[in-house]
Amino acid sequence: MKKMQIFEPAMCCSTGLCGVGVDPELLRISTVLNTLKKNGIEVERFNLSNFPMEFINNQVINTLINSENGIDKLPATVLDGEVIITGRYPTNEELATCFNLTANIVKTRPNIARAKMNIKKSGGCGCSGGKCC
Numbered sequence: 650m651k652k653m654q655i656f657e658p659a660m661c662c663s664t665g666l667c668g669v670g671v672d673p674e675l676l677r678i679s680t681v682l683n684t685l686k687k688n689g690i691e692v693e694r695f696n697l698s699n700f701p702m703e704f705i706n707n708q709v710i711n712t713l714i715n716s717e718n719g720i721d722k723l724p725a726t727v728l729d730g731e732v733i734i735t736g737r738y739p740t741n742e743e744l745a746t747c748f749n750l751t752a753n754i755v756k757t758r759p760n761i762a763r764a765k766m767n768i769k770k771s772g773g774c775g776c777s778g779g780k781c782c
Contacts, residue, residue, distance in 0.1 A: 650690075651729055651748060655738065656710050658723040659698040678738045681755050690748055697723070 655678075682692050695703040697720075704710050709732055713719055722735040728747055733739075739747070741755040 652693075653747060654693040654695065654707070654727045656704060656707070656723060656725045656727065657694065657696045658720060660696050674738060677741075681741055681744060684755060685744065685748070688750075688754060690750075692744075 682694065685692055697704055704714060707727070709727060709730060710725060713722055713725055713732060713735070716722075724734075724736070724738055725732055726734040726739050733747075734743070742752060744750075745752045745755050
C-alpha cells in the first residue's frame with residue numbers, strides 16, 4: 650500500500666476547520682481524506698503547530714522547509730517518501746490517481762452550511778474562555 654502524508658502550515662487546530670470562516674479547501678481535503686479512510690486508505694496529516702517533530706524527523710520535509718521560501722511551500726504532499734505537490738492540497742483526481750481509485754470514490758462535495766453550524770461559539774476552535782488554541 651502506498652504511504653501518503655500531508656504536511657500543513659501552522660493552524661490553530663488539527664484540521665484548520667475552526668474560526669469564523671471555514672476555508673472551503675480545508676473542508677474539501679478533510680472530507681476527501683475521511684472518505685478515503687472509510688475505504689481503507691489512510692493519509693497522514695501533520696499540522697506544523699501540532700506535530701513539529703514530524704517536520705524535523707522527516708528529512709524530505711525538513712529539507713523543503715529549510716530551503717528558500719520553504720514554509721510558503723506548505724502544504725506539501727509526500728508519497729512514498731517523495732514530495733509530489735507543494736503549495737496546495739492534492740486535487741480529488743490526483744488522490745484517485747495516486748491510489749489507483751476510480752474518481753467517483755473521492756468525488757465529494759462537503760456541506761459547508763452544516764460545517765458552519767458545527768463551529769463552536771467560544772472563538773471557533775472550541776477552546777475555553779474565548780481563547781484560541
